[in-house]
Amino acid sequence: MSRARIAPFPALLIAFVVGAGLISPAASQTASAPTPKSGGVLNMMLREDLSQGFAIHETSTISTVWPAMPCFNNLVLFDPLKKTESVETIIGELAEKWSWQDNFRNLVFFLRKNVKWHDGQPFTSKDVKFTFDMLREAPDAPAKLRINPRKDWYANIEAIEAADPHTAVFRLKKPQPSLLLMLASGYTPIYAAHVPPATYRTACVGTGPFKVKEWRKGEFIEMVRNPDYFVKGRPYLDGLKYFVIVERGTRQAAIQAGKLDASFPGETTKTAAEQLKKAVPQLVITPFSQNVSDNIIMNVKKPPFDNPKVRLAVSHAIDRRALIQAVHQGGAVVGAASAPKPLGFWGLSEKDLMGLPGYAARPADEKALAKKLMGEVGFSPEKPLRVEIVTRAIAVYVDMASFVINELKQIGIDASLKQIETAQWHAMATRGDYQIGANLTGIGPDDPDANLYENYACGSPRNYSQYCSEEVMKMIDAQSQELDPKKRLTLNYAIQRKLEADAARPILDWKLDYFTVWPHVKNLIPHQSIYNFGRMQEVWSDK
C-alpha cells in the first residue's frame, strides 16, 4: 500500500489563530477529550434543503453530502479524528482491511460480516459491485444514475468482481494508488443493490450510524441512532437534527443562542467568527481549508483569451493578497491548483509561488508586467480591451468578480460584470458561452487525481476554460500512476507551476472556514475538505 507523509500542522498557523483570538484551548483538546459519553441529540444547520434527497452520487453540493453522510458508509473513510487527510489517515468502514496487489493494479477489499442495511437486508460484495458498476457506467451495470458527476473518478476501473460475499476486487487498467483516496471521500458511499438508486432522492437505506426518522421538506431532517450499527458502542449520539435555515443572520443567531450545536461547513467567515467569539467567548472556532478556490476561467477557444499573453496579463494583474484582505478580510490564503500547505497536502507553499505569475511580492511590478503584455497585443488603459466578465449571481462570486474588474481596469482591460443565475451558470460554463469569468471551485478529497482530471483534463465537462495541453495530460497521468509518494508530490508541484505559467485557470486564493461548535461537542473535527467529515459516528456530547 502506498504511503504518503502527513504534513504537520505548523505551529505558525496555530499561533496565528490563537493570536487572533479565534481558537480556544478547547479546540486543540477536542480530539483527546475524556471518556466519551453516550446519548444526546446534536442540532445542526443547513443553508438549504436537500437538493436531491440523500442521493450523494447524483450531486456535488455540500448541502446534500453533509446531512446524508451519517446514513451511509464507504468502503474506507478518512479518519474522522484526524484533521489532515492523506492516504495514511484512511481507515476501514465497510472494508475491514484492503490490499493492493499486482503492482497497484488490483485493489482487494475484505468486507465486514454481519453488516445490515437499515431495512434489515445483509450487506455483501454485491452491493459494492452494484455501486461502482453504476458509478463507472459499466456496460452491464444493473442501474443507472440520473446524473453522474463523478464518473471520471472511476474511469480507470476495468472491472469489479464480487469474489465471494465478503470480498470485492477492483481491477484497474493501470496503477492508480490515489483511487483509495477517492473511495475515502464523503462523495463515495455504498448504495444497496436491492434499492433502486432513485429511492435515495426521497429516502435513505444505508448501513450508516444513523437512520433517517423524518425529513420535513424545507424544515428539518431528523436522524436517530442505528441500533444495529456494526461498530459496537457507536454512534455515541442518540440522534441528529439538521434545521434548514435559509437566512444567514438567523443561522448565526441560532448558534449564538445555543439552539444549534455546530455550524455548517463552509458557512462561517472570519468576520462572522470574530463576532461570534466576541458574543460567546466559550465557542470553539477552528479555522480550516474549505478546499474551495476562487479562480479565473478564461475561454482558451475564444479570442482574445486564446492568446496566452492576454491570459498571462490577467493572471499578473490580480493582486491575490489584496483580494484576500479586501474580499475575505484575511480569511483565505494564496495557492495554486491544489490547496497550499499547511492547510492542504499537495499544494505549493507561498515561498514556492513567488516566481509564478501574480504572486510577486510587489504588486506594482506584476501590474507593469501585465501592462507590457497587454501592450504587446495592442491594448492599454487608454485603448482598453472591452470584455464581459461573467459570474454566478451569488454574493461570494460577485464580490470577488468586482475586485477582479478593478484590477483588470488598471492594465487596459475594461470589463463589465454580467451576473448569471445559478440555473444557467454551469450550463453556460460547460458550453463555453463566455470569454472570461470569476469562478469558485470546490474539490472533494484533497488529492490531485480528483482535482486535475476534473478541472484540467482535456474534454472534462468541468474544465470550463477548455484548456488542453498534451504535455500536462502526460504529467497528470504520470503522477496518477506514480507509486513513490515523494516523486508524486514533486510531479504535482511541476504540474501546478505549469498550469499557473500557462494561466490555465489562475487561482486567486483558497478560502478558509471558521468551523464553530459549542464546547460540549466533541470529536467533530473539520478536515481540509468540507466533504469528508460528516459521518458523526465518533461525535459525542459532553452536555
Place this chain on the structure above:
Amino acid sequence: MKTYLAQRLVVALLTLLGMSAVIFALLRLAPGDIVDILFSTAGYVSPAEKQAIMKELGIDHPYWVHYLDWLRQIAVVDLGMSYRYDLLAWQLIKPLVPVTLELAALSILFAVLIGVPSGVVSAVRQDTALDYALRVFSLAGLSMPAFWLGMVIILGLVTWFAWIPPLSYVSPTENFKLHAVQFLLPALAVGYRSSALIMRITRSSLLEVMREDYIRTAWAKGQTGRVVIWRHALKNAMLPVVTIIGIEFAFLIGGLVVTETVFNLPGVARFLVQAILWRDYPVVQNLVMFIAIVVILSNLLVDMLYGVLDPRVRYGG
C-alpha cells in the same frame, strides 16, 4: 344577492384563468429549468443526460401542452408532482398553508388592535402632542421594513436573553405556549407595519366623517362623545379601513417571504421562493394560484362587509 354572488363567482373564475396564463408565461420567461438546477448542484452539464431527465420529468413537451395539462389538473384537483422532491405538490403545500394563514391572521389582528384605536385617538385629539406622537409612531412603522424589524427582534433576543424562537414549526397541540411565542413575534413585526397603515387610514377617514352634517347633528342633540365617535362616526369611517384590512391580508399571504425566512417559519411564502429558485413549476404555479384565490376571496369578503357596515350599500342592482 344571489345574482351578485354568481356574477362575482364568474368574474373570479375568469380572473383565475387569466392569472393562470400570466403565472405560466412569467415562470417560463425566467432563464433555466429544474434540470439546469439539478446539473448545477452536480457542477456540470450533459446535453444528452439533460434531454433524458426532461423526458423523465415530462417537461420535454411544448409549453401549450404543459399549460393545458395544468388546467386539466386544476379541474380535477390534482396539483401534479414536485420536480424537486418527487412528491405530490399537494403533500408539500398542505402543511404550509395553515402556517401562513395563522401568521397573516395574527398580524392583521395586531394591526387592527393597534391601528384602529390609535387612529381614532389621533383623529379625536387632532393636532395635539398625542396626535403627533401617534403619527410619528405610524410613520416609523411604514418606514421600517418588516424583515429589518424581524432581524432586530431576533438580534435583541439573542443578545439580551441568549434565546431565539424555535427553529422548526411547533404545533399548538404539541406545545401551545411555544407555538404562541413562535407566531407572536413575527406577527408583531409584520403587524406593526400594517397597523401604521390602518391607523393613518382610520384617522383621515374619521376626520372626514367627523365634519359631516349628521355628526354635527348628533353633537347638537347632546349625545356623549363616546356615542358620537364610536357609534356614528367610526362605523361610517370604517369602509376604507375594512378595504385596507382586506388588501393587507391578501398581500400578507404572499408577502411574508422575508418574515418567514428571518423567523424560519415553514410557510407558503418562504417555500414559494425556494420553489422559484428551483424552477419547481408545479409547486410555484399552484402556490401562486392559492395566493390569487385568497386575494379574490378576501376582496369578496370585504365587499360583503360593506353591506353590513353601511346599509345603504346594496348588491345585485
